[in-house]
Amino acid sequence: MSKGNERRREIAGMDMNTAQQELQTLRRRLFDLRLQKERGEVKNHRQFTQTKTDIARLMFHMNELNRAAELEAEGALDETTTGEE
Secondary structure (H helix, E strand, O other): OOHHHHHHHHHHOOOHHHHHHHHHHHHHHHHHHHHHHHHOOOOOOHHHHHHHHHHHHHHHHHHHHHHHHHHHHHHHHHHHHHHHO
16 A cells, blocks of 8 residues: 555544644644755655645545534534424
C-alpha cells in the first residue's frame, strides 16, 4: 500500500476533534517549511506539496463530517415533527 493511500485512510478514520488538531499541526508544519525555505534550509521541496495536499484532504473530510452532522440533525428534526402530527 502506498503512503498516499495510507494517509487517505488515516484521515478518513479521524473524528472532528482529531482532524482539527491534525489540521493545526499541518498548518504549523507548512509555516515552518516556509520559514526554512526563506533561510535556504529546505532540502526536499516535495514536502510543500504533500503538506498542502494533506491540509486539503483534512479540510474536505471535516466538511463531510459537518455535512453528515447537519443531515443527521435535520433527520432528527424531521422525525420529531412527523411524530407530533
